[in-house]
Structure formats: C-alpha cells, structure tokens
Amino acid sequence: MALPPTPPAAIATGLPAGGGMALNRLAAPLLIVLVLAMMVLPLPTLLLDLLFTFNIALSVIVLLVALYALRPLEFSVFPTILLITTLLRLSLNVASTRVILLEGHTGPDAAGQVIEAFGHFLIGGNYAVGLIVFVILVVINFVVITKGAGRIAEVAARFTLDAMPGKQMAIDADLNAGLIREDEARRRRQAIAEEADFYGSMDGASKFVRGDAVAGIIIVVINILGGLAIGILQHSMSFGDALEGYVLLTIGDGLVAQIPALVISTAAGIVVSRAGSEQDLSAQFISQMFNRAPVLYITAGIIGLVGLIPGMPNLAFLAIAGAIAAAGYYADQRTRAAAAAPPPPPPARPEAAEVGWSDVVPVDMLGLEVGYRLIPLVDRTQDGELLKRIRGIRKKIAQDIGFLVPAVHIRDNLELRPNAYRVLLKGVDAGSGEVFPGMFLAINPGRVLGSVQGTATRDPAFGLPATWVEAGARDQAQSLGYTVVDAGTVVATHLSSVIQTHASELLGREETQALLDHVGRDAPRLIEDLVPKVLPLTVVQKVLQNLLADGVHIRDMRSILETLAAHAARTQDPEELTVEVRIALGRAIVQSVFAAATELPVIALDPALEQMLTQITQGVARAGEGAGLEPALAEGLLQQAASLAQAQEQGGQPAVLLVAPALRGLLSRFLRRAVPQLKVISQSEVPDNRTVRVVAVLGGRA
Numbered sequence: 001m002a003l004p005p006t007p008p009a010a011i012a013t014g015l016p017a018g019g020g021m022a023l024n025r026l027a028a029p030l031l032i033v034l035v036l037a038m039m040v041l042p043l044p045t046l047l048l049d050l051l052f053t054f055n056i057a058l059s060v061i062v063l064l065v066a067l068y069a070l071r072p073l074e075f076s077v078f079p080t081i082l083l084i085t086t087l088l089r090l091s092l093n094v095a096s097t098r099v100i101l102l103e104g105h106t107g108p109d110a111a112g113q114v115i116e117a118f119g120h121f122l123i124g125g126n127y128a129v130g131l132i133v134f135v136i137l138v139v140i141n142f143v144v145i146t147k148g149a150g151r152i153a154e155v156a157a158r159f160t161l162d163a164m165p166g167k168q169m170a171i172d173a174d175l176n177a178g179l180i181r182e183d184e185a186r187r188r189r190q191a192i193a194e195e196a197d198f199y200g201s202m203d204g205a206s207k208f209v210r211g212d213a214v215a216g217i218i219i220v221v222i223n224i225l226g227g228l229a230i231g232i233l234q235h236s237m238s239f240g241d242a243l244e245g246y247v248l249l250t251i252g253d254g255l256v257a258q259i260p261a262l263v264i265s266t267a268a269g270i271v272v273s274r275a276g277s278e279q280d281l282s283a284q285f286i287s288q289m290f291n292r293a294p295v296l297y298i299t300a301g302i303i304g305l306v307g308l309i310p311g312m313p314n315l316a317f318l319a320i321a322g323a324i325a326a327a328g329y330y331a332d333q334r335t336r337a338a339a340a341a342p343p344p345p346p347p348a349r350p351e352a353a354e355v356g357w358s359d360v361v362p363v364d365m366l367g368l369e370v371g372y373r374l375i376p377l378v379d380r381t382q383d384g385e386l387l388k389r390i391r392g393i394r395k396k397i398a399q400d401i402g403f404l405v406p407a408v409h410i411r412d413n414l415e416l417r418p419n420a421y422r423v424l425l426k427g428v429d430a431g432s433g434e435v436f437p438g439m440f441l442a443i444n445p446g447r448v449l450g451s452v453q454g455t456a457t458r459d460p461a462f463g464l465p466a467t468w469v470e471a472g473a474r475d476q477a478q479s480l481g482y483t484v485v486d487a488g489t490v491v492a493t494h495l496s497s498v499i500q501t502h503a504s505e506l507l508g509r510e511e512t513q514a515l516l517d518h519v520g521r522d523a524p525r526l527i528e529d530l531v532p533k534v535l536p537l538t539v540v541q542k543v544l545q546n547l548l549a550d551g552v553h554i555r556d557m558r559s560i561l562e563t564l565a566a567h568a569a570r571t572q573d574p575e576e577l578t579v580e581v582r583i584a585l586g587r588a589i590v591q592s593v594f595a596a597a598t599e600l601p602v603i604a605l606d607p608a609l610e611q612m613l614t615q616i617t618q619g620v621a622r623a624g625e626g627a628g629l630e631p632a633l634a635e636g637l638l639q640q641a642a643s644l645a646q647a648q649e650q651g652g653q654p655a656v657l658l659v660a661p662a663l664r665g666l667l668s669r670f671l672r673r674a675v676p677q678l679k680v681i682s683q684s685e686v687p688d689n690r691t692v693r694v695v696a697v698l699g700g701r702a
Contacts, residue, residue, distance in 0.1 A: 031088075032084070032087075035088050036087075036091070038091035039090075045099065045112035048092070048112040048114070049113055052112070052114040052256050053114060055085070056260050058088075059259075059260035062078075062085070062267045063264070073191065078268070079198070079201035082205040083208050086211075090212065093253065096253045096256075100249045101227060101230055104227050104231065115252040116249075118252040118256050130252070130255065133251075137255070137258045137262055138216060138258060141258065141262045142213035146210055146213070146265050148269060149268045149269040149273070150203060150207070150210075153272045154199075167192050168372060169414060171185050171192075172185070172412050189379075199272065213258075220251070223246065224250050227246025230246075290331060291331050293329070293331040294328075296328030296331060299324050300321045300325035300328060303320055304317070304322075307320075363426055363427040365425070366406050366407070366408045366409065366425065366499070367410070367411070367423070367427070368390075368411075368423055369416060370412055370416070371416040371418040371419055371420045372418055374421060375412055377487065387410075389488060390495065393492055394407070394408070396496075397496065397500065400500075400555075401500070401503055401548065402553050402554035402555035402556075403554060405503070405506050417434065420433070423498045425502055430498050431495075431497070432460070434460075435487035437488075438471065439468050439471065440468070440470075440477070441457075441459065441469075442466060442484050443465075443466040443483040445483055446464075449479075451467075451480075452467055452469050452473055453473065454467040454469035454470070455467065455468040459490070460490065461490070461497040462497070503548040504548035507541065509537060512537060512541040515554075516540070523561075530564060530565045530568070534565060535568050540561075540564065543560070543578050543581060546574065547585075550668055550672075551679065552588075552592075553588075556585060556588060559584050559585060560581050562584075563584040564580075579664070579682075582664075582682070583684050586684070586685035586686065587687050589685055590687060593656055594690075598689070599690075599691050600658075600686065600692050601648070602657065602658040602692055602694060602695065603645075603656065603694070603695065604698070605660075605699055606697050606699020608699060609637075610659070613667070614660070617662055617666055629670075640698055641657070642675045644698060645677050647696070649677065657698065658681060659682060660682065660683060
C-alpha cells in the first residue's frame with residue numbers, strides 16, 4: 001500500500017507530517033527557557049528539590065559519558081553542555097537564595113529537603129565545618145581541575161592547528177596513492193577541522209566553570225550577610241540563631257551546587273586529557289596499569305616492607321600488599337597463557353577482484369590542481385572564495401560565448417610547489433602559475449608612475465610584468481597606477497583565459513547536443529528539420545568549433561542554424577559552411593572588434609602576396625598552416641604581422657587583417673598561434689554601413 005506523500009509545508013518547516021514537533025527537538029529550547037525562568041520566577045521548595053536532584057543526576061550522566069567515550073569528538077557537544085549546566089547551577093543558586101532569604105527564619109527545612117540534607121547529614125549540622133568543606137571544594141574545582149583542563153585544551157588546540165597542514169598532506173598522499181576515496185578524504189578533513197574546533201571551544205568553555213566558582217563564593221557571602229541582616233533586623237532573631245540558621249542553609253545550598261560542578265569539571269578534564277583509542281577509560285586503566293606483573297610484584301614488596309615497620313598500621317599495609325601481589329600473580333598467569341596459546345591462523349587473503357571498466361578513470365575536460373598552501377582557496381569547509389569565482393566564471397563565459405563549459409574538477413597535488421597551481425585541459429597542462437594567499441599581485445598595465453617593493457614576476461594569464469606585494473602596500477600600488485588583485489582573482493583570471501582560448505576544444509558532442517536541445521525549446525521545428533535530417537551532428541559541431549577557434553561567439557544560434565539549413569543542400573563541408581555562417585554573422589563579428597565605429601582601420605595584404613596566396617589555395621585543397629609557403633617567407637610574414645599588430649594596439653586601435661574570403665581561413669590558421677591578437681576577417685563580412693580605411697600593408701619577402 002502506498003504511503004501518503006508528506007505535505008510540502010512539513011518539508012519546508014521540518015515538522016512531522018502528522019503535525020507537532022518531535023520531542024527531541026524541543027528538549028534544548030525548553031531547558032534553556034526553564035533555566036532563564038528560574039532566575040526571575042519564585043519556585044516552590046518541592047520544585048527546587050526536583051531541580052537540584054536533576055542537576056546532580058545530569059552531572060553524573062555527563063561524567064559517565066565522558067568515561068565511556070573512546071575519543072573526544074564522540075562528545076563534541078560537551079562545551080555547550082558545560083555552558084548549560086553552569087547556567088542551570090547559577091539559576092538554582094538564585095532561586096534558592098530567594099527562598100533562603102525569605103523563609104530562612106522558619107527553620108532548616110525552609111529551602112527544601114535537599115539543601116537540608118546536605119546541611120545536616122553531609123556536614124553534621126556544623127556550619128563551620130560546612131564552610132571549610134565548601135571552600136575546599138571550590139579550591140579543588142577552580143585551582144586544580146578547571147585550570148588544568150583549560151590548559152590542556154589550550155595546548156591541544158594549538159598543537160592541533162599546527163599539525164593540520166601535515167595531516168592534510170597525509171590525507172592527500174593517501175588519496176593520490178589510491179588508498180582512500182574522495183569521500184573518505186573529505187570525512188577525514190572534516191574530522192581534523194572538528195577536532196581543532198572542539199579543543200578551541202573547550203578552552204573557552206573552561207572560563208564558564210571558573211566564573212561559576214567565583215559566583216558561588218560571592219553568592220555564599222551575600223547569603224550569609226543578607227541572612228544575618230534579615231534575621232536580626234526583620235525577624236528579631238539573636239545573632240547566634242541567625243548565624244546558625246542562615247549559614248547552615250547557605251552552606252547546604254553551596255554544596256548542592258558545587259558537588260555537581262566538581263563532577264562536571266572532572267568530566268571536562270577527562271575528555272580533554274584523553275587521546276583517541278579503541279577502548280574506554282576503564283579498559284585502558286586496567287590494561288595499562290594492572291597488566292604488568294613485575295611492576296605489581298615490586299610495588300607489593302615495597303608496601304609490605306613498609307607495613308613491617310614497627311608503629312605503622314601493619315594490617316592496612318600488609319592487606320594492600322597482598323592484594324597487589326595477587327593482582328600481579330593473575331597478570332603473570334594471563335601473560336603466560338597468552339604466550340603458550342598457538343598463534344591464530346593468518347587471515348585468508350581476499351581474492352583479488354577482477355579488473356573491470358570501473359577501474360578506467362575518465363579524463364576530466366577541465367581540471368585545476370593546487371598546492372597544499374592553496375587548499376583554503378578551494379575548500380568548501382573553509383568557505384573557499386575561489387569556488388564561488390569559478391562558478392561565476394562559468395556563468396560569465398556561458399553568457400559571452402554561448403554554451404556551458406564543463407565543470408572544473410579541483411584537486412590538490414603534492415607534486416606541485418606549495419603555492420603553485422595548474423590548469424588542465426583533458427589531462428594536459430594548459431597553464432600554470434604561482435600565487436601567494438594573503439599577498440596581492442600588482443600588475444603593470446604599461447603606464448605606472450613608479451615602482452613598488454616586492455617580488456617581481458609576470459601575470460600568469462597575460463604575461464604582463466607584475467610584482468607580489470604585501471597587503472600594506474596595496475593602496476600605494478593602486479595610487480601608482482598598478483592593477484592590484486588578490487591570489488584568488490589571479491587564479492580565476494588565468495582559468496578564464498584558458499577556457500576562452502580553448503573554448504573550441506571544450507565543445508564536444510555532448511555539449512553540442514545539449515546546446516541544440518536548449519535551442520530546440522524555443523525553435524523546435526528548426527532543430528527537427530536540420531539535425532540530423534539534413535546535417536549530421538558532427539558537421540554542426542565542427543562549424544561551431546571553427547567559430548570559437550576564431551574568437552566568434554555562438555550566442556546567435558538561430559542565425560547560425562538558419563544559415564546552415566540554407567546552404568546544407570549545396571555542401572556539407574564544414575569549412576565552406578563556416579564561411580557562410582561568418583558572412584551571416586558579419587555585423588556581430590565586426591561589432592565585437594570595432595564596437596560602434598563607422599570607419600574601420602585595418603591592415604591589408606600586399607597585392608602580390610594576395611595573388612600568390614590565392615594560387616596556393618587553389619592548388620592545395622584544404623591547405624594547412626603555412627602550407628605551400630617557403631620557410632623564410634613564412635617567418636618574415638609572422639614577424640611583420642606581429643610588428644603591425646603591436647603598432648595598432650599601441651595606437652589604441654584593434655589589430656585586424658582584412659583579406660579576400662578565399663584567403664581568410666588559410667591566414668587565420670597561419671597567424672592564430674603566433675599572433676593571437678591579430679583578428680582576420682574577410683571583405684564579405686564587413687557590413688555595408690561601415691567604411692574601411694587601410695592603415696598598413698602586410699606583404700613582401702623577408
């Protein structure tokens with residue numbers, strides 16, 4: 001039988017479907033409200049007895065949980081419990097103080113039976129003895145246990161923080177060696193962070209116990225002085241009767257609060273002083289203290305000799321010596337039995353699993369590897385800023401070029417330098433650099449007013465001269481005209497540059513199909529009539545890759561697909577179709593380079609060179625990069641093209657080479673790697689409303 005679905009409102013609020021809130025989620029809020037209410041509202045003596053008993057029981061539970069915990073993190077809520085129990089004791093002190101001062105003149109049972117019992121049975125009704133016992137308990141709790149536990153927590157927190165890089169490296173080494181999986185590595189990193197947080201919280205929580213001890217002393221003094229004043233002045237009691245009655249109640253109240261405080265402080269000391277183990281404290285105590293027969297025999301002998309000295313309590317010493325000797329005998333017997341027992345058979349080796357396709361790890365399309373000092377930039381648990389920037393980069397690139405690039409797989413790599421990073425494209429290094437968290441990279445854009453002190457380097461994304469400067473020199477570098485960015489921005493900018501440069505390689509069949517599916521939501525007939533009826537998916541993918549390789553965005557997919565549909569009957573050659581698509585996108589291509597300028601300053605080809613290249617393209621089908629060119633001529637053209645492009649950029653104008661349509665593909669492939677800043681467009685791509693002005697000529701032999 002199918003179960004009824006859970007109402008959405010219950011899912012949103014976390015309430016059970018049947019209504020109401022789970023009792024375990026109400027426990028902590030109700031306890032806090034009760035604690036705060038006790039400081040304000042008067043409580044009857046019966047309720048005081050119940051709450052004092054609950055406080056004692058709670059302290060015993062905390063102590064037993066601390067004794068049976070195998071490692072400190074199993075009781076990670078202990079700092080919060082320490083705060084709550086401290087507030088509970090102080091609230092009970094306030095509530096009992098109100099009752100003692102109001103009803104203390106009526107007799108020793110004025111504040112309830114629990115306080116009366118502690119005042120009579122534990123200290124014999126002698127307020128002087130009770131006062132001394134109370135002071136001793138406060139000194140033990142405040143000076144010995146709480147101070148020691150706080151110091152242990154402080155040192156443990158410091159050592160844990162110092163050891164975190166080494167533990168992270170060990171986890172990374174196991175992960176890289178294949179000994180553990182990523183989920184196990186993530187769990188271990190979280191455990192390390194939780195351990196540091198726990199010891200830090202325990203260091204702070206110990207201050208609550210110190211304050212509780214001081215508050216207990218102050219409350220006792222106030223109760224005694226206030227009780228004497230109220231008993232003598234308001235109730236006409238003698239000084240002796242007032243002193244005996246109010247002091248006895250006050251000491252009973254103080255002991256009721258300090259004994260649970262001492263128990264919980266002992267639990268805190270046990271928790272922070274324990275190391276992780278597979279045994280609880282009782283098992284560790286017995287196995288490590290009473291499991292060595294020679295130690296027990298020697299101790300029994302020493303105690304027995306002391307017991308034979310005349311005047312010593314012979315019975316007590318000899319009895320203890322006999323008990324220790326018996327424990328040594330049993331420990332010796334256990335050791336001999338363990339040595340004589342046959343060794344256990346070796347565990348059967350598990351049969352090696354067959355190699356399967358699950359052992360073949362696919363190569364990530366995009367990857368980012370970082371050194372261990374850069375882990376905080378990409379760690380979710382530490383709110384790594386680079387993760388948010390990478391998501392922003394993917395969104396911005398999708399909006400700029402027209403398709404969603406694959407996700408970036410981030411991992412740490414111990415083979416890299418601590419501050420180094422590497423961008424991987426299909427498992428191959430596509431860019432690398434080194435950044436320093438906490439410092440800033442001052443990039444020289446070409447016009448600065450002076451120099452800054454720091455470590456000279458180059459911007460890894462664009463190769464501009466730069467300097468790593470301290471945080472204090474950031475404002476000075478900005479005032480001198482430098483572009484100042486932090487370490488995360490450097491890595492993000494470099495990653496964005498690599499993605500844009502290699503966008504054509506990132507557009508695979510899956511991405512192309514996803515792009516067509518996205519367009520098909522708005523233009524389903526266009527997709528159905530074109531792919532795969534007229535053009536196969538591979539041809540569409542190749543055309544889009546050609547456009548991306550030339551730096552042309554593919555956001556206008558409707559125009560691209562309509563152009564392909566119009567010319568698919570004539571040819572299915574991707575290169576010829578790319579030419580037609582570029583003509584259709586001519587306005588967008590020119591605008592992306594020249595913006596709104598009506599006059600286009602361009603570089604033209606020398607007529608003799610143009611004629612020679614035309615003959616080459618006609619003689620060599622699908623000419624490769626530099627196909628048919630003499631090496632000397634090719635080198636001279638590259639040098640001259642780089643010089644002309646640099647001159648255009650220095651003059652504040654885009655570097656554009658305008659050529660005949662038949663030569664655009666050849667020259668674009670020829671110049672793309674050597675002079676990437678030089679854009680090659682064909683004459684047929686220039687819109688009719690733009691005029692062309694030739695500012696330089698490329699040609700001639702070197």
